[in-house]
Amino acid sequence: MLPRVSALAAATAAGAGLLGWLTGRYLRGPAAGYTQEREMLAAVADQSADAIIACTLDGTLTVWNSGAEAMYGWLAEEVLGTPFRGILPPGAGPALDQALAVLAAGGHIHLEESRRVRRDGSTLLVSVTVSPIRNEQGVVVAAAATERDITEKRRFEAEERQAMERSVRAARLESLGQLAGGVAHDFNNLLAIILNYADFLADEVTGDGAADLSRIRDAADRARSLTGQLLLFAKREPTQVEVVDLNEVVTGSGELPARTIGADIRLVCRPCGETVPVRANRGRLDQILLNLVINARDAMPDGGVVVVETDLVELRGGSGVPLPQGRYARLTVSDTGTGMTAEVRDRLFEPFFTTKPADRGTGLGLSTVYGIVGDAGGHIGVDSTPGVGTTFRILLPHAAGRADRADGQPLRACPSGDGRRVLVIEDEDYVRDLVVRILQENGYRTTAISEDAVGAADLTDVALLITDVVLPGRSGPTVAAQLRTRCPALRVLFMSGYSDTELRRRYDIPPATRIVQKPFTAVELLATVGEALAPHLVGGLGDQS
Numbered sequence: 001m002l003p004r005v006s007a008l009a010a011a012t013a014a015g016a017g018l019l020g021w022l023t024g025r026y027l028r029g030p031a032a033g034y035t036q037e038r039e040m041l042a043a044v045a046d047q048s049a050d051a052i053i054a055c056t057l058d059g060t061l062t063v064w065n066s067g068a069e070a071m072y073g074w075l076a077e078e079v080l081g082t083p084f085r086g087i088l089p090p091g092a093g094p095a096l097d098q099a100l101a102v103l104a105a106g107g108h109i110h111l112e113e114s115r116r117v118r119r120d121g122s123t124l125l126v127s128v129t130v131s132p133i134r135n136e137q138g139v140v141v142a143a144a145a146t147e148r149d150i151t152e153k154r155r156f157e158a159e160e161r162q163a164m165e166r167s168v169r170a171a172r173l174e175s176l177g178q179l180a181g182g183v184a185h186d187f188n189n190l191l192a193i194i195l196n197y198a199d200f201l202a203d204e205v206t207g208d209g210a211a212d213l214s215r216i217r218d219a220a221d222r223a224r225s226l227t228g229q230l231l232l233f234a235k236r237e238p239t240q241v242e243v244v245d246l247n248e249v250v251t252g253s254g255e256l257p258a259r260t261i262g263a264d265i266r267l268v269c270r271p272c273g274e275t276v277p278v279r280a281n282r283g284r285l286d287q288i289l290l291n292l293v294i295n296a297r298d299a300m301p302d303g304g305v306v307v308v309e310t311d312l313v314e315l316r317g318g319s320g321v322p323l324p325q326g327r328y329a330r331l332t333v334s335d336t337g338t339g340m341t342a343e344v345r346d347r348l349f350e351p352f353f354t355t356k357p358a359d360r361g362t363g364l365g366l367s368t369v370y371g372i373v374g375d376a377g378g379h380i381g382v383d384s385t386p387g388v389g390t391t392f393r394i395l396l397p398h399a400a401g402r403a404d405r406a407d408g409q410p411l412r413a414c415p416s417g418d419g420r421r422v423l424v425i426e427d428e429d430y431v432r433d434l435v436v437r438i439l440q441e442n443g444y445r446t447t448a449i450s451e452d453a454v455g456a457a458d459l460t461d462v463a464l465l466i467t468d469v470v471l472p473g474r475s476g477p478t479v480a481a482q483l484r485t486r487c488p489a490l491r492v493l494f495m496s497g498y499s500d501t502e503l504r505r506r507y508d509i510p511p512a513t514r515i516v517q518k519p520f521t522a523v524e525l526l527a528t529v530g531e532a533l534a535p536h537l538v539g540g541l542g543d544q545s
């Protein structure tokens, strides 16, 4: 038999001895001879922020301190004498019986995490230490628990973990983007050569040769669209941005032919009641929706429903979405398909990640969507349950103002050169020869020089400088600025395989200065040259705004 004082001395941090005393107090009521020290300990236990709870071996509550009152929302007088299982989630009865048996046999219990129910029905997570309480004969008569509320701590840990996973994923996608962008850029130079020389030959070759040539052209066109997608992912593709009503995009998707969606699949469009303006490229928004709907279709081989919705949401702090607070347009695409595993969800946006057979998917669909959404300052999230379905949610910044008219782009004319002289600077021999040939065949006079020869270049009657933006030694804009010190009215057209936006920022190129994207066709190059030489433009660099 343990005298009470030594039980107190042996008390653990969990306060088992203290609780033993408390239990005795509640079980038997105060008796004469309680020392002042014990009264003080009782006050300490009662004021503890942790819940200190005791119950008899049949699970009836006998101690309930103010910490327990604050944690659970029940007052002591409301719960004392009621079963302990009242604060456990449904189905926890057998575990409680098992725990009481361990305690009755003199064992201790420590749980890092256990679920409880508050008075209002909400659940909380606690860490628990439970010890047996013995009577003066040393027989276990009760159990005492110290519970600490770890709900917030666990929530915080989960948020931190998610933020960490998100940033690791973002870093992985960023480096893949750099790689993909670099590869696509180099390929674009090669494709410019293949496409254009195939076009030159097409004028000279007939019969079988022409058919072979058109196959080469088709393959190069497909390759061009692949590098285009890669550049979209890498955010290096230029884009014309306008204010678009997301509702129009969604309504447009309702017209997707059954051939695309499949006969067993129902497409339900639910545009929001008010307009949902976003600043984006219309074609790319269509592309996002098409990719998501086709993925949904592929996930429903036995048919199902795809719901496409738009609405407006207000993001506040702590939303868990890595975007600034504010108003956003939301596009939601849900399906009743196969759903996906955590592994698939983790790699979803990586380029070339696909679970489809080689002839069905390239794995570029979602990486393209990811790039477009990120470029537009938005965010894409996914919820998926295997066997139930998948929901993609895209948030795009709400654009103040009205949607621009959805008129098509005016067709650009290809004016003739009329003997005007163009200075060409491009370090890639094949690309330079190509540009020179296209220009000469269309009435321009050309002078190709290397960047080293810029200082000595004859600028007499030069109407336009065409230069690559990234040259081996200096940048195209630096070379252009040097030439303009001698010829201030010189107009400039840049060529590049990188994105317009990124280049303009990096080299401080004003919006009115034209950049022609590689790979360009002859028509595209000539149209942009025509624009750069248009009479309403003044100068070529700094004074174009």
Ligand SMILES: Nc1ncnc2c1ncn2[C@@H]1O[C@H](COP(=O)(O)OP(=O)(O)OP(=O)(O)O)[C@@H](O)[C@H]1O
Pocket (backbone or CB within 6 Å): 291, 295, 296, 299, 335, 337, 338, 339, 340, 344, 348, 349, 353, 354, 355, 356, 360, 361, 362, 363, 364, 365, 366, 367, 390
């Ligand atoms: N709605 C969905 N339900 C289930 N799995 C999906 C869904 N959308 C995407 N996935 C999974 O994500 C993978 C990657 O999708 P992504 O669109 O990037 O490429 P893909 O559809 O396989 O090929 P591609 O789009 O280039 O033709 C898919 O292969 C599929 O496993």
Ligand SMILES: [Mg+2]
Pocket (backbone or CB within 6 Å): 291, 294, 295, 361, 364, 365, 366
């Ligand atoms: Mg896809």
